[in-house]
Amino acid sequence: MSGMDLLVISDPLDRLDPAVDTTLGIVSAAVARGHRVRACGPADLAIVDGAAVARTYDVRRGDTRWTRLEDADAVLLRPEPPVDRRYLDATLVLDRVDRARTLMVNDPRGVRIANEKLWALEHPDLGPPTLVTASAELIADFVGRHQECVIKPIDGFSGHGVLRLGDHDPNAASIIELSTDGGRRQVVVQPWLERVRDGNKRLFVHDGEPVAAALRFPVENGDFRVGMPARMVGIDDRDRGICDRLRPGLSDLGLFLVGLDVIDGLLIEVNVTSSGALRECDRLLGSTLCADFVDLMEDTTQGRSS
Missing domain, CATH: 3.40.50.20 (Rossmann fold)
Incomplete structure (x- = not known):
């Protein structure tokens, strides 16, 4: 063009x-x-x-x-x-x-509707058990059943405010109080997935189609949160199945550039705001994701009304 x-x-x-x-x-x-x-x-x-x-x-x-x-x-x-x-x-x-x-x-309406932590719950079977609450009682019960959990703010990003919470942690009550602002703010609680050690997969989804995937791992200094993309990996049948389920909703909401976070085949987050890691993969791993996305925009905008 x-x-x-x-x-x-x-x-x-x-x-x-x-x-x-x-x-x-x-x-x-x-x-x-x-x-x-x-x-x-x-x-x-x-x-x-x-x-x-x-x-x-x-x-x-x-x-x-x-x-x-x-x-x-x-x-x-x-x-x-x-x-x-x-x-x-x-x-x-x-x-x-x-x-x-x-x-x-992405479409502003879709950005408002598709909260990155919660929109995946449209398909709860795709992800791990998830609790959304401000109740210390419900959180304590959930952690008691799952033993090790992750608690995070609904509007969090880039790992900010994400804490690990264990059933026997002497700081558990303080962590819950801090995270929920004393019961005034809902949080997301999910079981700790031990297989995050095998990699948190970022699926790059462009116009509803998975185009690439990269693994990120917990950083080596003891922080359980993931770091930079470490290697590109193939897109497997589970990845395609997740994208097939999400595609109609992504299309309806105009979510054109999306990053999915998947751990052990479970959908954790749907990144729709400033969906990142494309440039990191290009620089660290030799991919061409940014240029490929420009290709897609060229193809998509051709023939539109002027």
Whole structure:
């Protein structure tokens, strides 16, 4: 195609790490193809006479101007989570964009609905037993049945606030109190999966199709949370089965770029906000996931209404 007009809504690009940041990886791949890329932050969005606009800058030349979002072939919504008031307000502005004209990655409605920790519970049989509650009593009972658990905030990201909780841990009551803000905030509790030692698989799902997978392992300093992608692995029948089950919902919600976290064949999270690890895999493991995603955007935006 002659070139796409892309608009990237993100945290300031000059503050992102080019070695690991997927947003920069996609931007770099698009620029290398000759596509026109403009960028802005969530606070630069506005609605004028019913139309979504933004004060944007050209990522190569730096010139700044107001842009109608529907003039873009694709809009990439890429601020870092959490999905807070700032993030939600941005999605409400983006609701004014005509999806028939402009590819939304990801659709703001889908981002609001598909909480990364909870949306997988649409298919509870795909994942481990899961408790969502602010009740210390229910958490204690769940941990008593499963012995070792993980407790995490609903709006958490990148491992922030994730704690391991054992049935005989003398700090259990304090951990529960801290995590639930004294019973005022729901948390997610799941059994500790020992086979995370064999790898937490990140499945890269583009337009509903699994395109690649990478294993990440707990870091070696004793922290149970996973680190950088360590190696690419094949997509197995279980992975395909999970994607087959999720595909209709992903399509309905306009979730075009998604990362699934799978441990021992169990679906743990559905990453739909600033779904990452593509750039890390490209740099560490020699994949071409960012460029491949630009290919997909080219194919998808061709023939759309102008």
